[in-house]
Amino acid sequence: MSNQAETLEFQAEARQLLQLVVHSIYSNKDVFLRELISNASDALDKLRLATMVDKDLVADTDDLHVAIEVDRDARTLTVRDNGIGMTRDEVVGLIGTIAKSGTAELLRQLRESADARASQDLIGQFGVGFYAAFMVADRVTLLTRKAGETGGTRWESAGEGTYSVEGVDEAPQGTSVTLHLKPADTEDNLHDYTAEWTIREIVKRYSDFIAWPIRMTVERPGADGAEATSEVQTLNSMKALWARPRDEVDAAEYNEFYKHVSHDWADPLEVVHMRGEGTFEYEALLFLPSHAPLDMFAPQGRRGVQLYVKRVFIMDDCEALVPTYLRFVKGVVDAHDLSLNISREILQQDRQIQIVRRRLVKKVLTTVKDLKANHPERYRTFWTEFGTVVKEGLIDDTDNRDTLLEILSVASTNDPAELTDLAGYVSRMKDGQSDIWYATGDSRATIENSPHLEAFRAKGHEVLLLTDPVDEVWVERVGEYDGRRLRSIAKGEVDLDTDEEKQQAETEREQQRQEFAALVEWLGATLADSVREVRLSSRLTTSPACVVGDAHDLTPTLEKMYRAMGHEVPSTKRILEINPGHPLVAGLRKAHEQGDSSETLTETAELLYGLAVLAEGGELADPARFTRTLADRLARTL
Numbered sequence: 001m002s003n004q005a006e007t008l009e010f011q012a013e014a015r016q017l018l019q020l021v022v023h024s025i026y027s028n029k030d031v032f033l034r035e036l037i038s039n040a041s042d043a044l045d046k047l048r049l050a051t052m053v054d055k056d057l058v059a060d061t062d063d064l065h066v067a068i069e070v071d072r073d074a075r076t077l078t079v080r081d082n083g084i085g086m087t088r089d090e091v092v093g094l095i096g097t098i099a100k101s102g103t104a105e106l107l108r109q110l111r112e113s114a115d116a117r118a119s120q121d122l123i124g125q126f127g128v129g130f131y132a133a134f135m136v137a138d139r140v141t142l143l144t145r146k147a148g149e150t151g152g153t154r155w156e157s158a159g160e161g162t163y164s165v166e167g168v169d170e171a172p173q174g175t176s177v178t179l180h181l182k183p184a185d186t187e188d189n190l191h192d193y194t195a196e197w198t199i200r201e202i203v204k205r206y207s208d209f210i211a212w213p214i215r216m217t218v219e220r221p222g223a224d225g226a227e228a229t230s231e232v233q234t235l236n237s238m239k240a241l242w243a244r245p246r247d248e249v250d251a252a253e254y255n256e257f258y259k260h261v262s263h264d265w266a267d268p269l270e271v272v273h274m275r276g277e278g279t280f281e282y283e284a285l286l287f288l289p290s291h292a293p294l295d296m297f298a299p300q301g302r303r304g305v306q307l308y309v310k311r312v313f314i315m316d317d318c319e320a321l322v323p324t325y326l327r328f329v330k331g332v333v334d335a336h337d338l339s340l341n342i343s344r345e346i347l348q349q350d351r352q353i354q355i356v357r358r359r360l361v362k363k364v365l366t367t368v369k370d371l372k373a374n375h376p377e378r379y380r381t382f383w384t385e386f387g388t389v390v391k392e393g394l395i396d397d398t399d400n401r402d403t404l405l406e407i408l409s410v411a412s413t414n415d416p417a418e419l420t421d422l423a424g425y426v427s428r429m430k431d432g433q434s435d436i437w438y439a440t441g442d443s444r445a446t447i448e449n450s451p452h453l454e455a456f457r458a459k460g461h462e463v464l465l466l467t468d469p470v471d472e473v474w475v476e477r478v479g480e481y482d483g484r485r486l487r488s489i490a491k492g493e494v495d496l497d498t499d500e501e502k503q504q505a506e507t508e509r510e511q512q513r514q515e516f517a518a519l520v521e522w523l524g525a526t527l528a529d530s531v532r533e534v535r536l537s538s539r540l541t542t543s544p545a546c547v548v549g550d551a552h553d554l555t556p557t558l559e560k561m562y563r564a565m566g567h568e569v570p571s572t573k574r575i576l577e578i579n580p581g582h583p584l585v586a587g588l589r590k591a592h593e594q595g596d597s598s599e600t601l602t603e604t605a606e607l608l609y610g611l612a613v614l615a616e617g618g619e620l621a622d623p624a625r626f627t628r629t630l631a632d633r634l635a636r637t638l
Ligand SMILES: Nc1ncnc2c1ncn2[C@@H]1O[C@H](COP(=O)(O)OP(=O)(O)OP(=O)(O)O)[C@@H](O)[C@H]1O
Pocket: 035, 038, 039, 040, 043, 081, 083, 084, 085, 086, 094, 095, 126, 127, 128, 129, 130, 131, 174, 175, 339, 340
């Protein structure tokens, strides 16, 4: 090997990539340090492996580490490792060319895509790696010696078309990369990378969990004129808990780590620690918090899962890894085979990431299922805090719908305090009951006092009481559980009588139908602006009237929700059901028969309708008119 200096040209693709790195793609220049540290860490891993495989390899592995050195006067920053190093040929091959397949094609696309954002996405498909150094330096020198060899190699380039390589007789084991820094330019996001605190922060942010110590010598001014001192500090914590086997991590360590990633003050409710092997390796350490964050329902609320690639921090709030309905899950996913530079957009489409996401979701849900079966107290905490959000999953995560329905708990008329699950409801269903009944409303109290519930109460049929806005949506979407229809007590015709009871009641019904036919017809015409039909009810026992929808109608709550979201929704007229057994209805029939003044009669009809709307917790179109009429009417009774 000759020690002669040579000037070589970068391979064409490498030159183009360099151009891109330096001039366009990255607004966040700080990541250059992450790239260099990641390379150094790889080099240390490789050396350790090499000495294990090859017992004859002469290399010093006593103190493997990364060192960051700064020369403020010369404005240089050096990242040094005592890892595997490179031979001259490797330097030329690895640094001077881009070996990755498909790069040429990618670069062609990049050149052709005029818009900057598309370029960002494309570039996310491979790492810019070592070349990131040229974002912050106008000259880079690399000195390296391959473990087991005596001579080293010096490489230098200004990142323009060429580089020089020469052999050197002596070089320390491993690689050092020295950046001759560009002047700081904060407007261009170029910080002063000789400043201790800048370096410290970048290392903490991106490289904290790197498995090797990252050291730096720091200067401290002496107190009261004493001499300045310097000491070597390790900047990273190295504690990548997720990479350790589960049985070697204790609860206190998990808790501490949780607080670190979540900024929560309380301990987590549950730890989910998993690893995937095979074609796509990853580790995941996720946590179910013990309380909901304040921004859980904020439109821009963040998700809590961070993405790492081989212990290098890539991004916060990685939406590609968890669906919105698990946005409260906190933790870390470390995927081994991704590019450090991968963009959010690419991640969303990455097949491997989609597989990981599916596994994470399954695992989180089975964890909750397990809590429900074995730790009811903790499950209850979980459901109280996050149930509302988890229910969003029932709307569009059809893959996991069954599991979601298993972990679901809702209030029910069965018990005033305890929630029930659907299996519990089914086990208590009456003989001959084929549907699962539910009622929706703003609060448990409103629903319980709603006239719709009367017949169910009279017959002793259990009804699920759903009070979250999202409930309206998922019950519609899900439609059935365990082969039984989920049916609203406020929609369609309700007939809870058995066939026998029906037969008995039939004559009475028929008679009522005839007696009330004229009133029903008149009411229908009189209230035509408010309801689309009037009919006799079989769901009322004590209330005079109620309003119901057709099986496929939007409920008033849903209508309100859609409007709040800015959708145009025509308002649906509903059906007024009247109770022939109620004195008010019976009296109204008599008055109508006798041909009472139509004005008073119309007022009574409007009052009857208003009462039905109020009873279900609804809103009147004209409350002032309603109260005025009612007050007049009351005054006349005194
Ligand atoms: N400190 C180092 N010690 C030994 N080899 C190095 C070092 N830095 C870079 N290399 C070699 O140069 C190659 C190119 O580095 P670069 O960072 O550009 O890409 P990468 O690390 O392979 O991939 P990426 O950084 O995109 O994940 C590395 O694969 C490695 O073989």
